[in-house]
Amino acid sequence: MAKAPTGPVPVVVMGLGFIGQEIARAALASSEVELIGAVDTHASLAGRPLSDVLGQPAAKLKVSDSLEKALGRRKGGVLLHATGSRLPHIMDQLLEALKLGVPVVSTCEELAFPFLKHPELAEKLDQAAQEAGVAVLGTGVNPGFLMDRLVATVGQACGPVRKVAVTRVVDARTRREALQRKVGAGLSEEEFFELVDKEQLGHVGLLESAALCALGLGLDCDDYEEEVAPVFAEEDISGGAFPVRQGRVAGMFQSVVGFEEGQERVRLELTIAVGAEDPKDRIEIDADPRLVVEIPGGVAGDRATAHTLVNAAPRLTAAEAGLLTVLELPAGR
Amino acid sequence: MAKAPTGPVPVVVMGLGFIGQEIARAALASSEVELIGAVDTHASLAGRPLSDVLGQPAAKLKVSDSLEKALGRRKGGVLLHATGSRLPHIMDQLLEALKLGVPVVSTCEELAFPFLKHPELAEKLDQAAQEAGVAVLGTGVNPGFLMDRLVATVGQACGPVRKVAVTRVVDARTRREALQRKVGAGLSEEEFFELVDKEQLGHVGLLESAALCALGLGLDCDDYEEEVAPVFAEEDISGGAFPVRQGRVAGMFQSVVGFEEGQERVRLELTIAVGAEDPKDRIEIDADPRLVVEIPGGVAGDRATAHTLVNAAPRLTAAEAGLLTVLELPAGR
Numbered sequence: 252m253a254k255a256p257t258g259p260v261p262v263v264v265m266g267l268g269f270i271g272q273e274i275a276r277a278a279l280a281s282s283e284v285e286l287i288g289a290v291d292t293h294a295s296l297a298g299r300p301l302s303d304v305l306g307q308p309a310a311k312l313k314v315s316d317s318l319e320k321a322l323g324r325r326k327g328g329v330l331l332h333a334t335g336s337r338l339p340h341i342m343d344q345l346l347e348a349l350k351l352g353v354p355v356v357s358t359c360e361e362l363a364f365p366f367l368k369h370p371e372l373a374e375k376l377d378q379a380a381q382e383a384g385v386a387v388l389g390t391g392v393n394p395g396f397l398m399d400r401l402v403a404t405v406g407q408a409c410g411p412v413r414k415v416a417v418t419r420v421v422d423a424r425t426r427r428e429a430l431q432r433k434v435g436a437g438l439s440e441e442e443f444f445e446l447v448d449k450e451q452l453g454h455v456g457l458l459e460s461a462a463l464c465a466l467g468l469g470l471d472c473d474d475y476e477e478e479v480a481p482v483f484a485e486e487d488i489s490g491g492a493f494p495v496r497q498g499r500v501a502g503m504f505q506s507v508v509g510f511e512e513g514q515e516r517v518r519l520e521l522t523i524a525v526g527a528e529d530p531k532d533r534i535e536i537d538a539d540p541r542l543v544v545e546i547p548g549g550v551a552g553d554r555a556t557a558h559t560l561v562n563a564a565p566r567l568t569a570a571e572a573g574l575l576t577v578l579e580l581p582a583g584r
Numbered sequence: 585m586a587k588a589p590t591g592p593v594p595v596v597v598m599g600l601g602f603i604g605q606e607i608a609r610a611a612l613a614s615s616e617v618e619l620i621g622a623v624d625t626h627a628s629l630a631g632r633p634l635s636d637v638l639g640q641p642a643a644k645l646k647v648s649d650s651l652e653k654a655l656g657r658r659k660g661g662v663l664l665h666a667t668g669s670r671l672p673h674i675m676d677q678l679l680e681a682l683k684l685g686v687p688v689v690s691t692c693e694e695l696a697f698p699f700l701k702h703p704e705l706a707e708k709l710d711q712a713a714q715e716a717g718v719a720v721l722g723t724g725v726n727p728g729f730l731m732d733r734l735v736a737t738v739g740q741a742c743g744p745v746r747k748v749a750v751t752r753v754v755d756a757r758t759r760r761e762a763l764q765r766k767v768g769a770g771l772s773e774e775e776f777f778e779l780v781d782k783e784q785l786g787h788v789g790l791l792e793s794a795a796l797c798a799l800g801l802g803l804d805c806d807d808y809e810e811e812v813a814p815v816f817a818e819e820d821i822s823g824g825a826f827p828v829r830q831g832r833v834a835g836m837f838q839s840v841v842g843f844e845e846g847q848e849r850v851r852l853e854l855t856i857a858v859g860a861e862d863p864k865d866r867i868e869i870d871a872d873p874r875l876v877v878e879i880p881g882g883v884a885g886d887r888a889t890a891h892t893l894v895n896a897a898p899r900l901t902a903a904e905a906g907l908l909t910v911l912e913l914p915a916g917r
Contacts, residue, residue: 540884551873578916583800
């Protein structure tokens, strides 16, 4: 059996945006970690009591402007990192943590499987992590859980996999306003595609999930096709952060399909739209035996993401050094 | 990233009962393992071509009467073991394999979490495995996947868990006759409880799943209560291996409830009966966020068990030495 850690693992949260705050709350609620610091360089946050930022008691912690200050003299700390989706933008932060010998769990979607889009950065991180003797991991719900880790786990009960399809339908009204805007709710079709072209609209991480999914199921995809399309409001939709009129964009449909020698092997489909009907997550593995897994209502993205980071922290301290993926994490907490 | 094995992992199947045969078939279908031998000491099997036993081509293998013969000169083999549910009955086989330096994945239900019922045997196995520098693991669908490993994986997306309930409903008509008889189909109530008292009826491994489930979710159960009860046929039931008349036993309901200081924390409920309605598997984690996972129709027990063993084999060769549980296995194949 794996040895249980002797006490709560000290953790520091970096990035106090919406998700970072959720992570701080999840860390405060967990008996397996101890929140010892928070980092945000934004002028409106640095120096403030964390309890003010979170709107709840937070062990008298103040927001620091550097990881080193947040760690203080505590040893064995893990960084819970939530400052960005794109790996090139956060490389310096990751490398700084590794230089301090601190393991990192990050929400960075591109870090979940950086070997396709950023092989050189992946190599650099892996080396830095190995030199520091600690692990680096990108996780969350999507990527990190629903469309990859969970699929791979379920796939262990199947024989050779012919094809896998994962669909996730989210009613964006259950999510924060920023996410409703991020998926294009309220836009015209033209505005939607302008933002897609500028890479300001669309979910980051679906390709990473597809690659992890393939790897976890023993599929050898050699090509991936990605698509983003608007979902239109079929009637006026209320109940969200703002009303969406009939005919306007209600949200987005995004898919990644992975092929092996021209044959479809992996299909991930994500719909996030205000008023989306029958929200749920569904995994269908075409194998012997065929397996379907459903999560009625779907996994609550933001809070669940926060918990995946917090729950990964104690496991990471026991993991081998280097750049890991969620496929390497053990099943338990 | 974990290093991919350089080629298929050689495996030997021991025990050519129904499940052992399924394991052999699953191994033959997998590109990640290579079936190099089969062992069964039963006089009707030893020496026969494996293809005869399986009713399909089987790489010209013959059934051996010892593991040593089945391994021959091949190095790096893993034993896929399927000879019994009770740990004391199979200890010698496990110790023999460890003495030969062979890692073991077994269907033995009590091996999935032997620390409660057989702490001394667990200690002995752990020591022997560590001395041999290889891993030993008990797995399957139940225990090993549905009510423990999968639950722990899903639980990583949740905050502190208040309670978990897992229900599995199997229509025994979809399973082999031996299983239909094993759950009491066709018996009277009196005959049912006679067999329960003799430990000849009931599912072995539910307590083990409950303990794994608790451990994987960070719950600290100090007491478990187990119950077995008959399910009666409400009308004549056909379509099984034999008809079951109204009023006779159709199968069994079995539950284990885990408590922490008198508070219910874990509830596992298993119904296996001919004609059971709405067969499915369901996990409900009471936490923040609350998570429900459903497998409509349920996981096909026998075949899925075979695949969990085959899929665990390559992972086991890379695992640390000792007695492991499925909670330590990584998510991927």
